[in-house]
Amino acid sequence: MDVPVAAAPSIFPVNFYEHFAQGYQALVGKPAASFQYIRGETPLSTNLESFAIMATYFVVIFGGQAVMKNFNPIRANLLFQIHNFLLTVLSAGLLVLFVEQIYPILSQHGVFYSVCNSGAWTQPLELLYYLNYLTKYYELIDTVFLVLRKKKLEFLHYYHHSLTMLLCFTQLNGRTAVSYVPITLNLAVHVLMYYYYWRASCGVKIWWKKYLTIFQITQFIIDLGFVYFCAYTYFTATYFPHMPNMGSCTGTESAAIFGCALLSSYLLLFIQFFLKTYTKKPVVAKKDN
Incomplete structure (x- = not known):
């Protein structure tokens, strides 16, 4: 039986979700509390929409690469700075909102409840999961900048960007309560990552890029x-x-496997x-014949 999460004071001095809800209503024209993710009705909630956008993404980046062969690189530095x-x-705003919503669930019911009980899938969190999902579409623009700048498109880059969008989509449909763990860690990584790109594009030398990759690897391990x-x-x-177990866990099987x-x-x-980028092979001196 699901135990409802009682109202609890915000972990922060200010209740950020209340301010977010006010802004949401002003922008959307509906109360944040009225949001409900309904597959087939909510925008970008169908397989057709998500796969169509993914296909468009690949056409744009690989088609753009072919077109850019005939042009000089387009830096678009100001747009790149604004984007990052x-x-x-x-990312920072969503991270704060997630932490604020997750804290009372963890403090009142514990970790297992927070990742496995359907009661941990609250209406405010559902809205945040959906908004986080939408940001994955906007993040696809990262690759467009690489194409315009005629940078090499690494497999890891477009694989990660396209499938993270699909990952958020499947977990939203599967209502997996554990979603908050990878999402909050990913948001923390993105705060640092996009800050790095923003400052670097402004000409600032950043020394901790290697440690950002280590953070990303640590994120996936957790x-x-x-x-x-x-x-x-x-x-x-x-x-x-x-077999030993702690009981069932909310979420669909397909979402869990994927x-x-x-x-x-x-x-x-x-x-x-990481190994390719930061592990240098020793230079072997050639012997004279």
């Missing part, structure tokens, strides 16, 4: 610890109850990127 500044602020646990306890409780598989691939690819 907006994503820094947006993510996998949580999602593997949730998947394990769900599948054992459902199909192998004789999340585990994709996050595993991210970890392997980011480790490969």
Whole structure:
């Protein structure tokens, strides 16, 4: 039986969600409390929409690469700075709102409830999950800047950008309560990452890029610890109850399997990127014949 989460004081001196709700109503014309994600009715909630945009993304970036072969690089530095500044602020804002909503759930009911109980999928969190999902579409513009600047498109970049959008889509549809773990960690990474790109584009030398990649790898390790646990306890409780488990876990099976598989691939690819980028092979002197 789900236990409703009682109202609790904000973890911050100011209740940011109340201010967010006021801004939401002014912008959308409806109370934030009235939002409900309904597949097939809410914008960008169907497979057709998500796959169509993903296909368009690939056509634009690879078609753009072909077109840009005949042109000089387009720096668009001011637009690039604005883009990264907006994503820094947006990521930080969403991170604060998520932490504010998750804190009372954790403090009142504990970690297991927060990642496995359907009562942890609250209406305010559903709205935040949806808004976070929408930001993944905006983040696709990152690749457009690379194309305009005639930078090499790494497989990791467009694989990660396109499939993270799909990951958020599947977990939103699957209503996986554990979603807040990878999302909050990812938002923390994005605050630093987009801040790095913003400041670097302003000509500031940033020394901690290597440590940002280490943070990303650490993020996926933590993510996998949580999602593997949730998947394990769900599948054992459902199909192998004789095995040790902590009970069932909310969320669909397809969302759980896809999340585990994709996050595993991210970890392997980011480790490969780190080794390729930051591990220098020793130079061997040639011997004279």
